[in-house]
Amino acid sequence: MDIPYTVELRPDTGLYNAKVGIWLFLASEVMLFGALFSAYILLRVGAPEGYWPHGWLNVPLGTANTLVLITSSITTVLAWVSLKANQFGRFKLFHAITLLCALVFVGIKSFEYHDKFVHYEFTLKNGKFADGHMVENKLKQDGNSFTGYAVIRGHVVEDERELYDLNAHKAPAHEDIRIDGAQIAKMGNYGPWHNTYTAIYFTLTGLHALHVIGGAIVIGFLWGPGSKLWETDPERFTNRIEISGLFWHFVDLIWIFLFPVLYLL
Amino acid sequence: MSKNENHPATAHSVRGYLIVYVALIVGTILTVWASFIHFPSREINIVVALVIAGTKGSLVAAYFMHLISERKMIYSVLSCTAIFFTGLMALTLWALHDFPSLTVTH
Amino acid sequence: MTHMEATHAIPHPGVHEAHHEGSGFWRGYVFSTDHKVIGLQYGFTALCFLLFGFFLMLMMRWQIGHPGQPVPIMGPVLEKVLGQVASRGIMSPDLYNSFGAMHGTIMVFMAIVPLAFAAFGNYLVPLMIGAPDMAFPRVNMASYQAYVLGGLIMFTSFFIPGGAAQAGWTSYSPLATSIPTNGQTFWIVGMVLLITSSLLGAVNVIATIIQLRAPGMTWMRLPFFVWAQFVTAFLLLLAFPPLEAAALMQLMDKVAHTSFFLPTGLAIGGTLANVSGGGSPLLWQHLFWFLAHPEVYVLILPAMGIVAEIIANNTRKSIWGYKSLVYSILTLGFLSFIVWAHHMYLTGMGTRISTFFQTTTMIISIPSVVILTCLFMSLWGGSIRFNTPMLFVMAFLPMFGIGGLTGLPLGFSYSDLHLHDTYYVIAHFHYIVAPGTIFALFAGIYYWFPKITGRTMDEFWGRVHFWLSLVFMNLIFQPMFAQGMAGMLRRMSDGGANYSAATLGPDVSGGLSSRILHLNIFILWAAVGLGIAQVPFILNFFWSIKHGKPAGSDNPWQATTLEWQTPTPPPHGNFATPPQVYRGPYEYSVPGHDRDFTPQNEPEKA
Structure with a gap:
């Protein structure tokens, strides 16, 4: 006995097995990201007045990435439509674009990550805060004291909160600032450890990026070696494209919420 | 097909x-x-x-x-998910904002 | 029907032997995609973990009963394997904490759930619904592999410097994050794998039940066991991901030094922790209990399913109130998602939200009572066959009753103030899981053993196993109620000795009376007794595989459900011909039939 309904539809549910499977899996994904979103809300609501960041991320890059993912979504659905219409060549073309989009997305995301890792905040001994991208780092740390110097491209502020709401304050022109080790009380870059915002930002986008990469690997396999199935069992292959497409749309859908929540609000 | x-x-x-x-x-x-x-x-x-x-x-x-024209079974699964998702969010937030009236906060 | 009954005794070349995927040891037993092999793999691995978790507990009980004295027999072994933390064979408090955390983790996530859900579910669900296999055989294999990997990581963590996780199976932050060893990191990574395994398993079980029911197997003809597995799978599917999210965040806290669960101003060991702060420790508890309360039902529902099957078979009559059972279990599953914060009354929640959770907690006891009542009512007027599986089931009913009813005082915030985190809680949930679920699982093993091996387990030694287990289980857990009500806290590595000594003064009443503390020694020996009581089971189990009494037919218990209408053991693909279902699952003693059982696939007589 072979497993029934792998390709044909079960009469009473009107579904084939993998369709049920992928939707169940996506339901669990909803709960996974749902829990992270509630963590986001909680951390944001719990942050002290004026200490939840606004405008820390690059909106043009985020917008570009949103458009990239939306484009990959339409090509995914068109790839499936092409198979339905028996046009294998167009399927190849559309999913090639999907894969390209995935690559661009991950590329832009890595650039943004890198930008955060070279971005430093210094708490100075005179109570002021220096903030900017590292240009030259000749600091040596010994316990809590620093020697040497660092050059950053950025600015110095009196009130740390000015660093948080970049939308409200007109950022002064950034200039190269030299900071001596002796001035520094504390320093750190904008990694996940910086505050709860960067923590949830890196966790959410990191998990999302893993989904993008995972989805791209699956689609890449179906586009490349996996597409041999088209010769022998076109219906089953079309179903596989539909299932992987559903996952890809879900990844797109998550990003549609991540973008405003992390970049804009 | x-x-x-x-x-x-x-x-x-x-x-x-x-x-x-x-x-x-x-x-x-x-x-x-x-x-x-x-x-x-x-x-x-x-x-x-x-x-x-x-x-x-x-x-x-x-x-x-294609959720606009999906099967009943999928809708049932997703409505359960939606309910529990809402429960998770709403009850957690409620719980974390309902303090006894004399709690000292700062 | 006759071709089904052609008595196949003992393992025989199934009709579909030729179909058997690949041959050889590796494809056949290790990387198999056959649901029955995977079920047995799960079962065997989980039973090993069950025994391991029990040994951890035995050593803890020694430490509680005789604090600071070398553990007999195992002491030198501990010292040799674990080194400093067990010097001179004495369990250090750190080691005690590790064993405590890992006992809980192993028992819940690596023993009971894999046994009740993955092993029984994998083996039986496709057979009971008349399917050739699970819907996604390769996903099934991946699920088992993720489980083994997660289990290995957990097990390995005992031997890393600093030992395994020490913050309890609940792993509350900031404690879990601030213990400076790597045990917690291993725990989290292990958990993520175990969760992944459960999710894959849950998707598979649900899809199988929805899609692969045999023709005629309508929803209301499903055996109750299948319903129980269905609801269980949904609980795993939707409740586990929030814990996975929480585990990822705790991993970030531990590895990337974020502060998801670490509040501002957190001091560790008297100095301000070097963290950014701003996190919420309660968030962890919410996300943890959002899983862990449904998890309680994951532990008990498959057991109820097993119990219903065995009761119907051994009372030779239909289950009383099948529809009530089905609707109750659905309600139970649904409500189990909105009761979780009754584990958190002491976190300073407000009265309104407490009231909400008390209300839902009380409501959820209604379907539980309906289920238990239906099962009791099913006994009424039956001519009961008291074989070993039935004995375990008969014990399950009152034991689960005790466990359930003692939960009510914990569901009220007012009485919970006193009982929270005492041995009362331990006694309560162990009554549900140990003489409850584990008894049902034993019953299931004795009951389905003939289908798997073609031989029955020895009846006499089964009874010895049953009576000794029943007595010792109660001797272990009953005294804990008394200890808990007297105020003895859980998680104290010396069983409360120091605590009592510190609070008892000449003018001070309080602390724990010596009678309460002496119960620790009593419980220790009861636990040793329970350990000895398992020896007949283990020997019986392995001996019977090769030398047990031949079952004599494919359907030795004369059962109605489909898993008994297959060759023994079921070949790859399960059924010789695709089954067609004509009737409900429990048609026993139907008037006018020449036999007292009518299998589901027996056509209506013309």
């Missing part, structure tokens, strides 16, 4: 998909634009952004993921 035809015919739905695509792009531009408007309070910004995101998300789910 006719056996597997559980979705509306595909050839003319390409136009539908393209319309959704354009709507999504417009939505993206709209939400970025709205975020630069200073509404009287930030809450309005949040609501506007979430409404746009919700609309875009629904478009993706309804048309790209």
Whole structure:
């Protein structure tokens, strides 16, 4: 006995097995990201007045990435439509674009990550805060004291909160600032450890990026070696494209919420 | 492949998909634009952004993921999920904001 | 029907032997995609973990009963394997904490759930619904592999410097994050794998039940066991991801030094911790209990399913109130998602939210009572066959009753103030899981053993196993109620000795009376007794595989459900011909039939 309904539809549910499977899996994904979103809300609501960041991320890059993912979504659905219409060549073309989009997305995301890792905040001994991208780092740390110097491209502020709401304050022109080790009380870059915002930002986008990469690997396999199935069992292959497409749309859908929540609000 | 035809015919739905695509792009531009408007309070910004995101998300789910014409079984699974998702969010937030009246906070 | 009954005794070349995927040891036993092999793999691995978790507990009980004295027999072994933390064979408090945390983790996530859900579910669900296999055989294999990997990581963590996780199976932050060893990191990574395994398993079980029911197997003809597995799978599917999210965040806290669960101003060891702060420790508890309360039902529902099957078979009559059972279990599953914060009354929640959770907690006891009542009512007027599986089931009913009813005082925030975190809680949930679920699992093993091996387990030694287990289980857990009500806290490595000594002064009443503390020694020996009581089971189990009494037919218990209408053991693909279902699952003693059982696939007589 072979497993029934792998390709044909079960009469009473009107579904084939993998369709049920992928939707169940996506339901669990909803709960996974749902829990992270509630963590986001909680951390944001719990942050002290004026200490939840606004405008820390690059909106043009985020917008570009949103458009990239939306484009990959339409090509995914068109790839499936092409198979339905028996046009294998167009399927190849559309999913090639999907894969390209995935690559661009991950590329832009890595650039943004890198930008955060070279971005430093210094708490100075005179109570002021220096903030900017590292240009030259000749600091040596010994316990809590620093020697040497660092050059950053950025600015110095009196009130740390000015660093948080970049939308409200007109950022002064950034200039190269030299900071001596002796001035520094504390320093750190904008990694996940910086505050709860960067923590949830890196966790959410990191998990999302893993989904993008995972989805791209699956689609890449179906586009490349996996597409041999088209010769022998076109219906089953079309179903596989539909299932992987559903996952890809879900990844797109998550990003549609991540973008405003992390970049804009 | 006719056996597997559980979705509306595909050839003319390409136009539908393209319309959704354009709507999504417009939505993206709209939400970025709205975020630069200073509404009287930030809450309005949040609501506007979430409404746009919700609309875009629904478009993706309804048309790209074909939820608009899916089977009952899928709807049942997803409604359960939606209920528990809401429960998780709502009850957690409620619990964390309902303190005994004499709690000292700072 | 006759071709089904052609008595196949003992393992025989199944009709579909030729179909058997690949041959050889590796494809056949290790990387198999056959649901029955995977079920047995799960079962065997989980039973090993069950025994391991029990040994951890035995050593803890020694430490509680005789604090600071070398553990007999195992002491030198501990010292040799674990080194400093067990010097001179004495369990250090750190080691005690590790064993405590890992006992809980192993028992819940690596023993009971894999046994009740993955092993029984994998083996029986496809057979009971008349399917050739699970819907996604390769996903099934991946699920088992993720489980083994997660289990290995957990097990390995005992031997890393600093030992395994020490913050309890609940792993509350900031404690879990601030213990400076790597045990917690291993725990989290292990958990993520175990969760992944459960999710894959849950998707598979649900899809199988929805899609692969045999023709005629309508929803209301499903055996109750299948319903129980269905609801269980949904609980795993939707409740586990929030814990996975929480585990990822705790991993970030531990590895990337974020502060998801670490509040501002957190001091560790008297100095301000070097963290950014701003996090919420309660968030962890919410996300943890959002899983862990449904998890309680994951532990008990499959057991109820097993119990219903065995009761119907051994009373030779239909289950009383099948529809009530089905609707109750659905309600139970649904409500189990909105009761979780009754584990958190002491976190300073407000009265309104407490009231909400008390209310839902009380409501959820209604379907539980309906289920238990239906099962009791099913006994009424039956001519009961008291074989070993039935004995375990008969014990399950009152034991689960005790466990359930003692939960009510914990569901009220007012009485919970006193009982929270005492041995009362331990006694309560162990009554549910140990003489409850584990008894049902024993019953299931004795009951389905003939289908798997073609031989029955020895009846006499089964009874010895049953009576000794029943007595010792109660001797272990009953005294804990008394200890808990007297105020003895859980998680104290010396069983409360120091605590009592510190608070008892000449003018001070309080602390724990010596009678309460002496119960520790009593419980220790009861636990040793329970350990000895398992020896007949283990020997019986392995001996019977090769030398047990031949079952004599494919359907030795004369059961109605489909798993008994297959060759023994079921070949790859399960059924010789695709079964067609004509009737409900429990048609026993139907008037006018020549036999007292009518299998589901027996056609209506013309």
